[in-house]
Amino acid sequence: MPVGASTPNPRTRIFSGCCWEFSKWLHFGANLSFERQISGDLETVYELNAALSYVAIDSKLTVGAEFLVEYETAAEREDDGVDRTYATSAMLGPTILYKPTRNTHLGLVTLFGLTHDAPSVEAFFIFGIDFEPFSSRSTSSSDTPVRPVRRYR
Secondary structure (H helix, E strand, C coil), X not given: CCCCCCCCCCEEEEEEEEEEECCCCEEEEEEEEEEEECCCCCCEXXXXXXXXXXXXXXXXXXXXXXXXXXXXXXXXXXXXXXXXXXXXXXXXXXXXXXXXXXXXXXEEEEEEECCCCCCCEEEEXXXXXXXXXXXXXXXXXXXXCCCCCCCCC
């Protein structure tokens, strides 16, 4: 292995999500996840991600806000014992999602750090294709709601 190269760190992840429509125009989504590195530093990450969006243009454009909280721990093994580190980060920012066609979407999420452990800014540009194998062919594009932006790491 070349100098400075890192070894693969296998991880296991448990993920749960939910979505609510408060009205035709107001949507809420939340994700809760647990991730554990199973070798190396044994890093553990707990994450809560929540988004609230407002449909500005029916089936085409939504704007909203996203909130992300992460709690991370790591146990690095050293010669003199185990060094444990902890970090809590909270981020908040605007989101925008545009659906140019019925089955594609473009999203922009910009998150700003609220705690000292959080990065100052994180930005994500998302392109997605919606595969709907179980939908009926008679569904028109105006029947397809725009959902809150979801991002996966």
